[in-house]
Amino acid sequence: MSAAAAPGKVTVPSLQAMKAAGEKSVCLVAWDYQMARIADRVGVEMVSVGDTVGVNLWGQPHPLEITMEEMLVVAKAVRRGVSRALLSCDFPFGPLQQGLADAVRAAIRLVKEAGVDLVKLDGAADFPEAVEAVTRAGIPVFAQFGITPQTALKYGIEYSAASSVQVPEEMLDELVGEARRLESAGAVALNFTNSGPVVGPAVVEAVSIPVLGGFGGGPWLDGRIRMTTAALGYSADNLDREPDTYLNVARLAYDALSQCAADIRAGRQIRGGIKI
Numbered sequence: 001m002s003a004a005a006a007p008g009k010v011t012v013p014s015l016q017a018m019k020a021a022g023e024k025s026v027c028l029v030a031w032d033y034q035m036a037r038i039a040d041r042v043g044v045e046m047v048s049v050g051d052t053v054g055v056n057l058w059g060q061p062h063p064l065e066i067t068m069e070e071m072l073v074v075a076k077a078v079r080r081g082v083s084r085a086l087l088s089c090d091f092p093f094g095p096l097q098q099g100l101a102d103a104v105r106a107a108i109r110l111v112k113e114a115g116v117d118l119v120k121l122d123g124a125a126d127f128p129e130a131v132e133a134v135t136r137a138g139i140p141v142f143a144q145f146g147i148t149p150q151t152a153l154k155y156g157i158e159y160s161a162a163s164s165v166q167v168p169e170e171m172l173d174e175l176v177g178e179a180r181r182l183e184s185a186g187a188v189a190l191n192f193t194n195s196g197p198v199v200g201p202a203v204v205e206a207v208s209i210p211v212l213g214g215f216g217g218g219p220w221l222d223g224r225i226r227m228t229t230a231a232l233g234y235s236a237d238n239l240d241r242e243p244d245t246y247l248n249v250a251r252l253a254y255d256a257l258s259q260c261a262a263d264i265r266a267g268r269q270i271r272g273g274i275k276i
Helices: 012-020 033-042 068-081 100-114 128-136 159-164 169-185 199-206 228-232 236-240 249-265
Strands: 025-029 046-049 086-090 118-122 141-146 189-193 211-213 223-227
Touching (some): 012 189, 025 033, 025 228, 033 046, 033 228, 046 068, 100 118, 100 128, 118 128, 128 141, 128 169, 141 169, 169 199, 189 199, 199 211, 236 249
Parallel strands (some): 025 046, 046 086, 086 118, 118 141, 189 211
16 A cells, blocks of 8 residues: 555555455445445445446436536545545546547546546457556556447447346457456556456456456456445335345335325424435
């Protein structure tokens, strides 16, 4: 850990040291100040501002719709809630694909305006030169590859089905090569989406930097990524099913708000008149 770091503060070197020591790292995706504070107090190594905020919180049909201005608003809010963990923020679709200058400019904006510690580049395997350029600008890169929200169509997979597939085992050599190129380009960590239990371990073994993963991942990776909303069962869809989550917040919220509405209709005093 860096000598200049605050007590307990996670740094890129300390995250990488966890891989060498065989310790699993935790990354939680958060999109608001309060949840960021909670995730940080849990003691996770990384909090990520995911570009699927538009889909998961705002009802957009596809993650490609999110803009840089919207990502900045969310990242600024999460930054205010995170003091210990590393803060990563996704590039929206566009800057990486538009060329090196746009990619570096976007990374600088996320660092200068939102104060992020790393930038996450979806589909980074197709743009190793951008990983190198952003790294050369002094900004750590969390490189995402595999079947990702921004690359699913390339594999002929609809975004809505991307969480239920795994990379084909016959792509093992290709994906190991991509991981090594991303490490050589300067990436400090990898987000291997839909890794599967065959290709995933091979990639972990092939590189010296941490390999984390969200959906399609497993204990074979150096760490895991999970949306706080998914872990908590926040989706309104969970009102009609019993989700495989750590909690069913949707049901708890429904019951609480129903009681609040009943109290108002009955002329009773209502609860919660305090500052959040």
